[in-house]
Amino acid sequence: MGSQFTDWQGRYYHIDQVLDKPGPRTDPAFLAGDGVKDFLRNQAKILVIGAGGLGCEILANLALTGFKDIHVIDMDTIDISNLNRQFLFRTKDVGKPKATVAAEFIMKRVPGVKVTPYFGKIQDKDDDYYLQFNLVICGLDSVEARRWMNATLVNLVDPENPESLKPLIDGGTEGFKGQARVILPTITSCYECSLDMLNKPTAFPICTIANTPRLPEHCIEWASVLEWPRVKGDKKLDTDDPEHIGWLYTAASARAKEFNIEGVTWSLTQGVVKNIIPAIASTNAIISGKSRTLETTESVDNTHPAAACCNEAFKIATSSAAYLNNYFMLIGTDGVYSYTFEHEKRDDCPVCGGESLELSISSEFTVEQLIELLVEKQDIQIKKPSLSTPTTQIYLQAPPQLEEATRPNLTKKVSELVPPEGEVTVTASTLPFNLSLRVTYT
Amino acid sequence: MVEAQDIPTATTSIVADGQPDSKTRRYDRQLRLWAATGQSALENAHILVISGSATSTSILKNLVLPGVGKFTILDHANVTPEDAGNNFFLEGSSSIGKSRAEEAVRLLGELNDGVVGIADTSNVEELLEKDTSYFTSFTIVIAHNLEPKLLETLATLLWSDDSFPPLVTVRSAGFLAEFFVQFHEHTVVESHSETAPSLRIDKAFPALLDYSLSLDFSAMDPTDHTHIPYVIILVRALEDWKKAHDGKAPQTYHEKKTFKAAVLDLKVKFDEENFDEAESQAYRCWTETGVPSEIATLFQDPRLSSLTPTSPPFFHLLSALQKFTLEHPYTLPLTSTLPDMKASTTSYIHLQKLYKARAEEEKERFKTLLAVPIDDSVVDSFVKNAHALKVLRGRKWGTLDADHSLLINALASSPKQTAIHLSLSALSALTVKQSGDISVEALTAEVRSLLPPSSELPEEFSDAVGEVARAPTADLPNTAALLGGLIAQEVIKVITKQYVPISSYCTIDLVDTWTGVI
Ligand SMILES: [Zn+2]
Numbered sequence: 024m025g026s027q028f029t030d031w032q033g034r035y036y037h038i039d040q041v042l043d044k045p046g047p048r049t050d051p052a053f054l055a056g057d058g059v060k061d062f063l064r065n066q067a068k069i070l071v072i073g074a075g076g077l078g079c080e081i082l083a084n085l086a087l088t089g090f091k092d093i094h095v096i097d098m099d100t101i102d103i104s105n106l107n108r109q110f111l112f113r114t115k116d117v118g119k120p121k122a123t124v125a126a127e128f129i130m131k132r133v134p135g136v137k138v139t140p141y142f143g144k145i146q147d148k149d150d151d152y153y154l155q156f157n158l159v160i161c162g163l164d165s166v167e168a169r170r171w172m173n174a175t176l177v178n179l180v181d182p183e184n185p186e187s188l189k190p191l192i193d194g195g196t197e198g199f200k201g202q203a204r205v206i207l208p209t210i211t212s213c214y215e216c217s218l219d220m221l222n223k224p225t226a227f228p229i230c231t232i233a234n235t236p237r238l239p240e241h242c243i244e245w246a247s248v249l250e251w252p253r254v255k256g257d258k259k260l261d262t263d264d265p266e267h268i269g270w271l272y273t274a275a276s277a278r279a280k281e282f283n284i285e286g287v288t289w290s291l292t293q294g295v296v297k298n299i300i301p302a303i304a305s306t307n308a309i310i311s312g313k314s315r316t317l318e319t320t321e322s323v324d325n326t327h328p329a330a331a332c333c334n335e336a337f338k339i340a341t342s343s344a345a346y347l348n349n350y351f352m353l354i355g356t357d358g359v360y361s362y363t364f365e366h367e368k369r370d371d372c373p374v375c376g377g378e379s380l381e382l383s384i385s386s387e388f389t390v391e392q393l394i395e396l397l398v399e400k401q402d403i404q405i406k407k408p409s410l411s412t413p414t415t416q417i418y419l420q421a422p423p424q425l426e427e428a429t430r431p432n433l434t435k436k437v438s439e440l441v442p443p444e445g446e447v448t449v450t451a452s453t454l455p456f457n458l459s460l461r462v463t464y465t
Numbered sequence: 466m467v468e469a470q471d472i473p474t475a476t477t478s479i480v481a482d483g484q485p486d487s488k489t490r491r492y493d494r495q496l497r498l499w500a501a502t503g504q505s506a507l508e509n510a511h512i513l514v515i516s517g518s519a520t521s522t523s524i525l526k527n528l529v530l531p532g533v534g535k536f537t538i539l540d541h542a543n544v545t546p547e548d549a550g551n552n553f554f555l556e557g558s559s560s561i562g563k564s565r566a567e568e569a570v571r572l573l574g575e576l577n578d579g580v581v582g583i584a585d586t587s588n589v590e591e592l593l594e595k596d597t598s599y600f601t602s603f604t605i606v607i608a609h610n611l612e613p614k615l616l617e618t619l620a621t622l623l624w625s626d627d628s629f630p631p632l633v634t635v636r637s638a639g640f641l642a643e644f645f646v647q648f649h650e651h652t653v654v655e656s657h658s659e660t661a662p663s664l665r666i667d668k669a670f671p672a673l674l675d676y677s678l679s680l681d682f683s684a685m686d687p688t689d690h691t692h693i694p695y696v697i698i699l700v701r702a703l704e705d706w707k708k709a710h711d712g713k714a715p716q717t718y719h720e721k722k723t724f725k726a727a728v729l730d731l732k733v734k735f736d737e738e739n740f741d742e743a744e745s746q747a748y749r750c751w752t753e754t755g756v757p758s759e760i761a762t763l764f765q766d767p768r769l770s771s772l773t774p775t776s777p778p779f780f781h782l783l784s785a786l787q788k789f790t791l792e793h794p795y796t797l798p799l800t801s802t803l804p805d806m807k808a809s810t811t812s813y814i815h816l817q818k819l820y821k822a823r824a825e826e827e828k829e830r831f832k833t834l835l836a837v838p839i840d841d842s843v844v845d846s847f848v849k850n851a852h853a854l855k856v857l858r859g860r861k862w863g864t865l866d867a868d869h870s871l872l873i874n875a876l877a878s879s880p881k882q883t884a885i886h887l888s889l890s891a892l893s894a895l896t897v898k899q900s901g902d903i904s905v906e907a908l909t910a911e912v913r914s915l916l917p918p919s920s921e922l923p924e925e926f927s928d929a930v931g932e933v934a935r936a937p938t939a940d941l942p943n944t945a946a947l948l949g950g951l952i953a954q955e956v957i958k959v960i961t962k963q964y965v966p967i968s969s970y971c972t973i974d975l976v977d978t979w980t981g982v983i
Binding site for chain 2: 029031032033034035036037038040041044045046047048080083084087088103104106107108110113114132133134198199201203235236237238265268269282283284289290293294299326327329330331333334335337344345347351353355356357358359361363
């Protein structure tokens with residue numbers, strides 16, 4: 024890599040202080056000196072998922088701490104509202120892919136670092152791709168993508184091959200709050216194990232939206248959920264398109280006026296339809312990787328999560344200090360409050376637990392009711408599930424022929440199709456794994 | 466969602482079709498956190514940062530991005546090869562030998578066209594001797610790893626008058642760090658508390674009571690019955706209960722249970738969710754609305770007994786609030802914000818109007834109690850946030866180290882946090898006395914000299930002091946980034962006077978990944 028040209032004398036003066044000597048709490052296995060520096064600077068290969076608020080911070084911190092082979096995946100392009108915190112982007116970059124612009128910026132600013140961007144989805148890559156890395160850091164704002172990444176890394180683990188275990192560091196942020204966690208797939212609690220910790224997305228009942236709006240939010244939901252498809256037909260609503268937001272704003276305002284409701288604004292309209300949680304630069308810096316997990320949420324970034332994530336990556340890669348076991352949360356609305364704890368692995372975790380999830384339902388429950396229950400369950404978070412047993416297809420969402428063929432089962436009782444203690448396999452296009460349920464009846 | 470509703474007042478520049486201008490779009494996410502008032506405070510601020518270290522530029526990055534008005538980096542040093550290796554706001558080896566302040570200001574400036582950056586290559590020590598007014602002209606001053614004698618002089622200077630800017634002191638070594646915000650007094654109106662103010666169901670105002678009594682539940686159209694807001698149901702049920710119970714609300718467990726059952730008995734159909742909601746909110750009937758204890762405590766503030774026309778508006782407002790609570794019904798002014806509840810549009814909007822009208826009346830009453838004229842928008846915000854006001858009183862930097870009893874208490878109550886504080890204090894002291902290796906022994910001896918003779922050092926002390934000896938001059942990029950995030954956040958809270966800033970030492974251990982306060 025020609026590092027002898029870019030590694031000027033004194034470049035690593037700061038970092039080397041913790042690599043040349045152990046501290047009082049450093050693992051005795053830590054090999055201070057040249058060995059660990061060579062691994063960090065010439066061998067370690069690290070993958071960053073996301074080049075948004077947390078991702079920008081993560082990339083800069085990793086580069087400065089001495090990682091020289093960094094890969095980054097992001098499927099988004101730069102929007103003007105990113106510029107108040109995603110500090111690798113400038114006004115001239117609006118519209119360009121985040122991964123590419125971020126990679127170029129880091130390589131220019133921190134000489135000798137190679138950042139390889141991929142402008143696309145994490146799902147585009149196969150197991151061999153992920154196997155090449157020592158570590159993965161996730162700075163994503165999407166629950167779905169994190170679940171996919173988590174499940175992929177858990178499935179990658181081959182007990183015969185210790186190299187197949189890739190530590191996953193996950194960061195998230197929301198306003199003045201942030202978090203960072205370390206996941207050792209199959210060994211510690213995984214992302215799926217803690218799904219019930221996520222905030223439930225705000226959902227307004229359809230009847231309120233359609234018949235009894237009371238808040239400006241109800242009028243905005245009406246415009247986007249009911250009025251848009253009614254007027255625009257199949258045309259997809261693009262929440263990044265100002266014209267679409269403008270249309271919703273006008274429609275919602277008219278409805279609000281009709282019902283004497285105050286408070287519909289452009290900003291609120293955008294906030295509701297994009298499910299925006301406020302974001303500022305400082306929290307990103309802190310966790311450069313915390314986990315807020317509202318689906319379809321526009322990321323909320325504060326910078327501290329990023330720093331915490333990168334610090335864990337550095338400690339794991341160098342053993343210069345023990346890494347986080349396994350969860351760090353920081354709340355800054357009232358003073359500075361943080362909480363470090365071990366999140367426990369769930370035996371019935373559908374990704375890493377191995378045991379089926381027990382579900383007790385009434386013997387009168389219909390298949391349709393079971394589906395509703397699954398969609399509601401906070402620790403599962405699934406949309407449009409398909410159900411089957413080893414012998415029967417209970418209900419399949421797709422393809423259309425099979426949906427039609429299994430639709431009559433929706434009104435049947437589950438107990439007619441599944442014996443007590445019977446296994447039901449749940450699949451969904453958004454889930455990168457199958458969920459196994461053991462059904463009992465009351 | 467409540468936050469989001471505050472934005473319209475903030476975003477003044479909206480183009481014809483309602484679409485916000487490019488500045489509002491750029492700051493969209495943060496405006497949802499602190500609105501236009503906070504943004505304007507930020508844009509009027511001028512921040513001084515002493516040193517262009519990696520930690521200093523990390524803090525500044527998080528203030529330049531959201532659009533602080535001006536910042537000055539005061540640093541007479543030139544970029545060393547060591548600086549060029551750990552600071553993202555230097556351009557690698559090409560910055561070596563150039564002014565550190567100028568390089569950092571240039572690269573930080575690229576983050577936001579709307580921010581003015583000033584590089585000042587004067588020597589801090591000389592400025593502190595010759596021109597103290599330099600330091601007092603800023604909104605807030607931040608100093609990273611400033612040598613102890615200069616830090617003490619600066620802290621004493623900025624503490625010497627109430628009107629001088631707050632000082633943020635930051636010290637770090639390797640994986641350990643601490644920061645402290647020195648300020649005299651900090652008042653917060655918009656604390657963004659998650660506690661909602663009382664709906665005063667137990668002390669229903671006349672219009673609310675009259676309305677709930679005017680409805681004949683049993684004669685209502687079934688659809689309307691399903692849409693009576695729970696507030697109305699409870700006011701009515703409570704009034705009926707009081708008539709039968711000597712004017713008293715339910716008190717015993719049994720009475721409360723009976724009351725709830727009576728509420729559910731009002732249902733005409735089993736699936737009337739508004740009555741279920743009323744039952745679950747029934748506690749509001751026996752939770753007496755008074756003055757919250759945190760607010761009552763503020764009425765004891767010495768500032769109120771020595772109020773003069775030139776006292777800060779906050780205390781005039783607080784004084785008026787106290788007078789307000791001494792009148793019937795002995796509560797804070799009514800909130801005009803109604804939570805969502807099961808109701809038809811018309812019944813909800815009607816109820817909302819009742820609350821708004823009453824809140825407006827009470828606000829007018831509140832205004833008559835003010836001894837000095839205060840801008841309406843300030844009064845509005847104060848009344849709206851009256852249930853979550855904060856008054857913080859800070860300490861001078863160094864107070865902890867100067868007082869043996871405080872140190873002993875801190876060691877006993879927060880041993881690992883105090884261990885970090887003392888180790889960093891010892892490091893600052895030693896760095897000036899000696900050059901070369903910093904040993905655990907020398908640091909420990911220095912710590913002992915800060916403590917009363919024969920004090921016990923906690924178990925955790927060796928962890929902290931060992932880490933400091935390991936990396937005494939290391940400004941690690943990750944530690945710098947974490948400090949950058951945390952400190953910028955506190956600075957924003959201080960400048961915007963929103964949310965609640967920290968008023969103690971914050972210590973950070975990135976070996977075991979925790980933060981703590983002393
Ligand atoms: Zn799991």
